Amino acid sequence: MSGDTVHRDADETNRAGAGTAAARWRRRGLVLAVLVACLALFFRGPVLSGFTRFHGDSYDGLIEIAILEHWHAVIAKGATWNLTGWFYPYADTLGYNDTNIVPGLFYAVARMAGSDPFIATLLAHVAMKTIGFLGMAALLRRGLGIALPFALLGAALFATANASLLHIYHAQLLAVGLIPWLMLLAIQGVRAGLEDRRRALIANGAGFGVLFGLTALNAFYQIWFFSLFLLAFVPIALIVAGPVWRRRLWSAARRHWPILAAIAAVAALALIPFLMVYLPKLAEGARHPFAQAVRPHLPTLSTYVNVGQGNLVWGRLLGPMSGGEQRFGFPIGLLVLTIVAGAWAIRHRREARLMLAAAMALILLVLMVTRWTGNAILWEYLYPVIPGASGVRVISRILLFMLIPMIAMAMLFLQRWRAGPVTITLLCAFLLAEQVQLQAPLMIDRAEQLEMLASAGPPPAECDSFFVVLARQPFTAQEPEAEQVVRMWGYSDGRDLMLRYRHNVDAMLLAAYYDRPTIIGFSTFNPRDWAFYGPDFSDYPHRIRTYVAAHGLTRVCGLDRREPRPWFPLAP
Incomplete structure (x- = not known):
């Protein structure tokens, strides 16, 4: 081989590497641009007010700020982590509410940098939305192999969700942004086990265990909804997968059982702070009675399309519906697209097993929790036997969690749909428009x-x-x-x-x-x-x-x- 050939090959390799690096930076720039646009849309209220009015109210909104200020005291002043400044002289008072530890960390940094409690709260909310956007994008792109444009569209739908802004006065619901990361770690962990990549299995499995414990400690609702979904999804997925995949999974589990045991131990250790905070309150009788507290907050059929009167596309067309905790509905375009995706998965079940399992799990959850006409409520019989159910009062909030598998199904279908680019573009724009909520609680x-x-x-x-x-x-x-x-x-x-x-x-x-x-x-x-x-x-x-x-x-x-x-x- 001549010297000229060596130099020419080296130049081509360098150009290819430079091209790859440039493409990588372009992708990162696109992700950043979409993220900033989503944050600007979601938080436009505080910004347009000149940072004089913020999401929330003087009730639950200020309770959240008091809890976040507690974490500032823990980090900046060394205060006892599980002892808040109210209900004195009771001990372990953190367990009377969600801990909000994840946004609390961002809040504490902002406070130590000189922000007042309200600016610091806004920055903590921005951080949680950023985590959710990036997690959803990573789940769709890396976990499910969806092309970058559709992955970013799904992340944008999740980050700007109508129900999320409508219920921002319960800011602990922003913890739903941690769930895509859990799903991504679970998917990557299963893949690593099947492919005998031991280090990846350890990293993803341990990461899942630690994040599961942290999410449980942070806010109970979303981790409980995720666990309920897994309870439905895993057995359905094993059935849908077929005998070949079941044998592969069982064989991988036997090969890697020491690692799986270690992962289970890590997960158990990660749950200790959660148990320290909430088991004493459970012993005190901290449960929600079904008839008085749970039944009124079960979703009805109308809840699934109740997007609130301030929704840009559907608010006035649907007319007035129930208020309060019944306004967790899905925009109709996304709902219809998810149903179409589920029907497509049934027809193509050999190549869409995961989508089919997700669709069936969602249907099962709807059957379980919906308050049908009369006394037809399955949840009344499941409530006493499912662990943790007595700690969840507002079951209708599960619809916010359901957005994750619904968006994933919709994006998987869009990627496979053989429609023209104009049709796809118009549909994507419509999906984004119907998530816009004009009545954010800026109180x-x-x-x-x-x-x-x-x-x-x-x-x-x-x-x-x-x-x-x-x-x-x-x-x-x-x-x-x-x-x-x-x-x-x-x-x-x-x-x-x-x-x-x-x-x-x-x-x-x-x-x-x-x-x-x-x-x-x-x-x-x-x-x-x-x-x-x-x-x-x-x-x-x-x-x-x-x-x-x-x-x-x-x-x-x-x-x-x-x-x-x-x-x-x-x-x-």
Whole structure:
């Protein structure tokens, strides 16, 4: 071989490598551009307000910020990780609600960088949406082998989901963005086992176990929905796979059983923090009664298309439907496309086994949880026997999780559909348009909340703990927001909402912000002797004193902004 030939071959290799590198950077640039566009669309409300109004409300929205502020105290000040600043002097109070540890890490970084609690919360939400977008793109591209344009379309549909923005006042639901990563790790782990790639099996399997434990600790709903889906999907997939694939899987499991045992051990260890937080609360009786709490929040047939009146495409066409937790419906275009994909999978089941199994699992979940006419509710019989079911009150939120397999099915079908490029482009644009929600809950007024924190100030040094009568002036100024929340949630009465939440939530935020515990608070589950409803009722001071005496507390102070001296010591 001549020297010229060697140099020519080297030049061609370098050009090919440069071309590959350039293509790789173009792909990364495209992913980044789509991600930024999705974030801009989803978070346009706070941005267009000049960062004066934020997603959420003064009820559940502020509870989330109080929990995030707890993680700031843990990371920046070394506070006890599972002990929040409310329900003092109870221990392990983190378990009364979702921990929000994953967004809490991003929030803590933003707070340590100088952001106030509301900007830091927005940045934490942006981080969770980014995780979800990248996870969905990776699941579709690397896990399911979908072409990059359709993978990015699926990620965009997931990141900008109508239901996600409509329910941003329950920001713990952003944890659904962790689920695509779990699915990707599971798919890659199975492949690695079948192909005898031991290191990849260890990495993906251990990663799945650790992330499963972290997701469970972060927010219970989405990991429980994912587990319920797996309970349906795995046996169906094994049946659909056929005898050849079942033998391959069984053979791989026998070859790699020591690794699988080690992965199971890692997963068990990763679940320990979750069990530490929530088992004590389960022992206290932290369960939702079916008839009073669960039945009203089961999805009905109309729930599946209830996208809220603010949906850009379907809101006005469908007319008014139930509000509150029934507005988790799917845009009709995506729903129809998923049904078509399922029908296609039935016809082509030999080449679409995974899609067929996902479709059948989704159908099974719908049959299980839907509140049909009359008393035809299968979930009433499954609720007592499925582990963890008693901790899930709002089953309709499962529709947010269902978006993941639905989008995956839709993108797999689009990739195989032999339609022209114009038809495909128009359909993709329509799918994106029908996810746009115009009525995002922008009810957190940043200036008003910062004024409350500043005007109330920290509790006096002589106060070891505190309670709140009124942290805002005047009380009636908060009524419009309460009535708006009533309309959105389908709640019964605005004043009742304020008497139950307002002072308790303000106390939680003050406790977290000023690092001083409060004896009151409000959460998914409350302590057994919680009696802090109605601060303007005549017996409220008596209930406070009863609690203080029962727990042997001293140096307790109250806050009432109507008084000339807002902070006052609790009289014996």
